[in-house]
Amino acid sequence: MSHPLTYQLDLILGTERPANLREEVKKYLVSHGFESFVEGDISDIEIDYDWGHDENLVTYLGALQTAPNITLYRYDEKELLLLKKGIEETFQGKVSGRLSTIKTQDWQEGWKDSFKPLRINEFFIYPPWESKSPHTEDLSIMINPGMAFGTGSHATTKLCLKSFSHWYAEHKINSPTQPFHVLDVGTGTGVLAIASKLKGASTVVGTDIDPDSILAAQENAKANDAELFVTLGSVKEVDSIKPAPKTFDIVFANILLPVISELFSQLVKKVSPQGALIVSGIIVEQENDVLALAQKHSFFLHERNEEGDWLALVLKPKN
Numbered sequence: 665m666s667h668p669l670t671y672q673l674d675l676i677l678g679t680e681r682p683a684n685l686r687e688e689v690k691k692y693l694v695s696h697g698f699e700s701f702v703e704g705d706i707s708d709i710e711i712d713y714d715w716g717h718d719e720n721l722v723t724y725l726g727a728l729q730t731a732p733n734i735t736l737y738r739y740d741e742k743e744l745l746l747l748k749k750g751i752e753e754t755f756q757g758k759v760s761g762r763l764s765t766i767k768t769q770d771w772q773e774g775w776k777d778s779f780k781p782l783r784i785n786e787f788f789i790y791p792p793w794e795s796k797s798p799h800t801e802d803l804s805i806m807i808n809p810g811m812a813f814g815t816g817s818h819a820t821t822k823l824c825l826k827s828f829s830h831w832y833a834e835h836k837i838n839s840p841t842q843p844f845h846v847l848d849v850g851t852g853t854g855v856l857a858i859a860s861k862l863k864g865a866s867t868v869v870g871t872d873i874d875p876d877s878i879l880a881a882q883e884n885a886k887a888n889d890a891e892l893f894v895t896l897g898s899v900k901e902v903d904s905i906k907p908a909p910k911t912f913d914i915v916f917a918n919i920l921l922p923v924i925s926e927l928f929s930q931l932v933k934k935v936s937p938q939g940a941l942i943v944s945g946i947i948v949e950q951e952n953d954v955l956a957l958a959q960k961h962s963f964f965l966h967e968r969n970e971e972g973d974w975l976a977l978v979l980k981p982k983n
């Protein structure tokens with residue numbers, strides 16, 4: 665294990681707290697790039713993420729919304745020390761931070777009950793403490809989530825994989841020998857990028873603004889023997905990766921709508937003329953917002969997949 669210790673920052677909300685303090689702290693975290701945290705602590709992690717619908721809050725790691733603390737787990741102590749200082753200065757007397765360490769193994773124990781192998785079409789995603797699929801026709805992907813998003817169990821990840829499977833089947837009918845390239849913006853654990861590589865993509869590039877995700881994606885790529893080009897950043901940083909093509913046959917963006925809207929004009933430029941943009945992280949009511957963006961950039965809706973409140977849209981350029 666490359667990180668034997670995990671740093672834990674408990675943000676303790678004072679007992680005399682104003683009603684909106686919890687929401688204010690969560691907003692602070694998200695706006696400072698800390699999108700994964702637990703309301704409560706490791707014993708409260710639920711894998712069925714509570715991903716805020718109000719476009720601002722992202723609580724990736726489960727929620728116990730009455731807990732007196734919000735907890736972050738990271739490998740980087742400095743990052744948490746800076747956050748502790750920032751929070752204590754911003755919420756003077758109302759929130760205090762307590763930094764401690766736990767064994768990374770214990771942190772992983774916290775996941776074990778909730779992260780079980782799962783099958784999504786031909787993909788079989790399993791954690792390091794389980795076994796790969798006994799069926800040789802399955803594409804087994806071992807994912808160690810570390811601190812990143814992407815165990816495969818969130819509806820948006822599943823929808824992306826399903827959309828990709830369909831695209832792949834069509835692609836093979838239309839251009840059986842044509843190689844294909846994939847870009848995964850917001851790669852998290854690298855699950856979509858690794859799935860693409862195992863499916864035969866020639867070049868796969870993944871980016872993420874979260875350093876822990878980059879680390880997780882790199883380690884997962886290695887564990888699956890999948891060559892990925894992973895870099896810290898977003899769409900603009902793709903051009904700095906030298907073997908990366910100018911455009912890609914598949915561009916994934918499983919991120920929330922505000923981020924997708926902001927990046928949309930850059931994302932569409934990365935899609936090859938015959939390619940597709942697979943966007944998820946969108947809730948059903950937001951579909952028209954995305955379709956308006958697509959229309960504006962001369963893309964059309966090729967396929968739509970839905971699970972619960974969530975959507976993945978496959979958009980293609982009007983040629």
Ligand SMILES: C[S@@+](CC[C@H](N)C(=O)[O-])C[C@H]1O[C@@H](n2cnc3c(N)ncnc32)[C@H](O)[C@@H]1O
Pocket residue numbers: 699812813814815816820821824848849850851852853854855856871872873874877897898899918919920923945
């Ligand atoms: C919902 S997770 C998706 C993870 C994985 N692709 C999956 O499908 O399971 C979204 C990821 O996007 C990253 N992210 C957020 N804003 C971003 C941006 N502007 N550019 C690149 N990545 C971003 C987050 O750090 C997070 O890892």
